[in-house]
Amino acid sequence: MPPAFLPVALEHATRLLNHGPTVLVTSAHDGRRNVMAAAWSMPVEFTPPRIAVVIDKHTFTRRLVTAAGGFGICVPGAALADLVYAVGSESGAEGDKFARHGIVAAEGPVLGLPMIEHGCAAWLECRLIREPHVEQAYDTCFGEVVAAAADPRVFTGGKWQFRQDNGGLLALHHLGAGRFVTTGPEVVAKGAA
Amino acid sequence: MPPAFLPVALEHATRLLNHGPTVLVTSAHDGRRNVMAAAWSMPVEFTPPRIAVVIDKHTFTRRLVTAAGGFGICVPGAALADLVYAVGSESGAEGDKFARHGIVAAEGPVLGLPMIEHGCAAWLECRLIREPHVEQAYDTCFGEVVAAAADPRVFTGGKWQFRQDNGGLLALHHLGAGRFVTTGPEVVAKGAA
Numbered sequence: 144m145p146p147a148f149l150p151v152a153l154e155h156a157t158r159l160l161n162h163g164p165t166v167l168v169t170s171a172h173d174g175r176r177n178v179m180a181a182a183w184s185m186p187v188e189f190t191p192p193r194i195a196v197v198i199d200k201h202t203f204t205r206r207l208v209t210a211a212g213g214f215g216i217c218v219p220g221a222a223l224a225d226l227v228y229a230v231g232s233e234s235g236a237e238g239d240k241f242a243r244h245g246i247v248a249a250e251g252p253v254l255g256l257p258m259i260e261h262g263c264a265a266w267l268e269c270r271l272i273r274e275p276h277v278e279q280a281y282d283t284c285f286g287e288v289v290a291a292a293a294d295p296r297v298f299t300g301g302k303w304q305f306r307q308d309n310g311g312l313l314a315l316h317h318l319g320a321g322r323f324v325t326t327g328p329e330v331v332a333k334g335a336a
Numbered sequence: 337m338p339p340a341f342l343p344v345a346l347e348h349a350t351r352l353l354n355h356g357p358t359v360l361v362t363s364a365h366d367g368r369r370n371v372m373a374a375a376w377s378m379p380v381e382f383t384p385p386r387i388a389v390v391i392d393k394h395t396f397t398r399r400l401v402t403a404a405g406g407f408g409i410c411v412p413g414a415a416l417a418d419l420v421y422a423v424g425s426e427s428g429a430e431g432d433k434f435a436r437h438g439i440v441a442a443e444g445p446v447l448g449l450p451m452i453e454h455g456c457a458a459w460l461e462c463r464l465i466r467e468p469h470v471e472q473a474y475d476t477c478f479g480e481v482v483a484a485a486a487d488p489r490v491f492t493g494g495k496w497q498f499r500q501d502n503g504g505l506l507a508l509h510h511l512g513a514g515r516f517v518t519t520g521p522e523v524v525a526k527g528a529a
Contacts, residue, residue, distance in 0.1 A: 161375050162509035162517060163356015185376040187390050187474045195388065195476060197380050221523060228525030263395050271436055281380045284413060285474060303511045313520065316355035316509070318496045321528020324355060327506065327520030330414060332421030335514020 148249075148260050151291040155188035155301035159218055159265045159291060160194060162303070164314040165227060165323065167217035168196060169248065169257045170207035176248075176257050178240050179204045180231030182317040184216065192288040194269060199282050203236040208271060209278075214286060215251055216267040217259040220297075221325040222311035226262070228321045253289040264312045265293035305329065341442075341453050344484040348494035350379035352411060352458045352468035352484060353387060355496070357507040358420060358516065361389060362408035362441065362450045363400035369441075371433050372397045375422030375510040377409065385481040387462065392475050397430040401464060402471075407479060408444060409460040410452040413490075414518040415504035421514045427488050446482040457505045462477070498522065 151159065159260045160166070165182045183197035198205045219227050230240050234318035241248060241257065248257035251268035258266040269286030273289065277283045297304055297312045305313055305326045343350065350507035353359070358375045376390035389409065391398045401407045412420050423433050434441060434450065441450035451459040462479030470476045490497055490505045498506055498519045506519035 158512050162511055163358075163375070163378075165356075166418065182356070183378040183380065185356075185378045185388070185390065187376065187476055193474065195378070195474070197378065200363055224523045225526040228528055232527070234492055274470065277467065279389070281386065281478060283476075302515075303517075305517055307520075312519075314509075315523070316507075318355055318522075319351050321488075321525040322495075323523045324496075324498055325520040325523055326509075327500075327518040329511075330417045330508070330516045330518055332424075332514040332516065333418040334425070 146295055147222060148292040149295050151265065151293050152301060153192050153288060153291065154190060156192040156267055156291040157189055157194065157216065158301065159267055159293065159298065160184060160186050162314060164218050165317040166215040167219055167227065167230065167234065167259060168198060168204055169217060169259065170204050170211060171257055172207045172211040175207060176239065176241060177204050177207055177235030178230050187285065191221065193285060194288065195283050195285050197282050198284050203234055209277065211269045214255040215256040215258050216269060217263045218265040219263050219315055219321045220312040221315055223262045223324055224315055226316060227272055229247040251290060259273065264297045265291065267291045339488055341485040342488050344458065344486050344491065345494060346385050346481060346484065347383060349385040349460055349481040349484040350382055350387065351494065351496065352460055352486065352491065353377060353379050355507060356509060357411050358510040359422065360410040360412055360420065360452060361391060361397055362410060362452065363404060364450055365395050365400045365404040368400060369432065369434060370397050370400055370428030371423050371439065372428070373420045376409065386478060387481065388476050388478050390475050391477050396427055401477065404448040406449055406463045408449040408451050409462060410456045411458040412508055413455050413457050413505040414508055416455045417508055417516055422509060444483060457485065457490045460484045
């Protein structure tokens with residue numbers, strides 16, 4: 144059994160995305176739910192913790208996110224590469240991807256959105272900040288993080304602790320067309336604390 | 337001598353940021369120029385190629401970008417970790433960081449902005465798309481890529497070709513406080529081309 148996820152303090156929440164990983168976007172509304180892959184996300188503010196993620200306006204996820212007023216961001220471990228590519232290539236309008244792929248989801252503590260822990264390194268539950276113009280023009284959705292949690296084997300004390308001997312939980316960075324790179328060695332800059 | 341940068345077709349430009357690297361943002365206006373580090377950027381659209389980057393409204397870079405109507409995004413190689421951290425910790429209002437650090441800049445072909453090639457893997461020259469509300473509310477600046485180029489040792493034929501024996505040009509992903517991780521091994525998802 145992997146250890147249980149532990150809460151991440153909101154002031155550390157943006158660090159979960161700071162390194163630019165490919166993520167899974169989860170959503171649920173009115174008895175339907177979905178999960179898609181997104182390579183395009185970033186933090187935008189530390190306090191309050193806010194992020195932006197690109198969700199195409201033609202996707203089923205976008206419909207659920209808009210209706211529910213929130214979304215989940217799950218940071219998949221490298222062992223989930225096949226799953227990330229699969230859920231990024233299918234539409235959830237045609238069937239529940241959680242059921243199809245046997246994905247178990249926990250319930251987010253604030254908004255009740257589906258949060259994936261098994262195989263993931265962390266998740267962030269986000270309230271959608273409505274910005275109709277940028278949602279329309281750039282498919283860019285802003286969200287405020289209302290809860291976050293992580294696997295203590297890779298994120299503890301507010302910091303990532305990537306280790307090559309914990310390869311299944313390293314980050315995925317999408318190069319395109321199903322090609323990813325994972326997390327490599329750490330480099331500490333001169334003068335850094 | 338490293339090989340000269342080669343132009344990247346605009347339809348491939350977003351791939352230069354798809355993996356979520358930490359970047360350098362360059363700017364110039366009216367005889368002043370600057371370079372800062374930014375961990376928070378992402379593509380938002382393939383065609384036309386558009387990106388978003390977070391540039392704090394209190395920075396000298398933001399002033400130059402707004403005045404010039406454009407910015408450069410340079411993707412530093414791992415060998416530049418110390419420089420990335422240094423230019424991310426200083427203000428360009430107090431002196432020219434290019435001169436202080438001996439950074440040589442080429443001139444962007446469309447907007448004439450400073451583009452860093454030596455030690456970098458790629459650059460994108462971007463025209464600012466004015467969005468005053470999101471610039472103010474989220475420090476998020478949208479830009480359209482008008483030119484791009486890359487070092488053919490790591491990006492060729494529209495694709496990244498990261499190799500561990502080319503370590504100085506691997507990407508940097510900022511974990512926070514001067515700690516970075518570099519590019520690790522490639523993983524190809526099942527079913528990918």
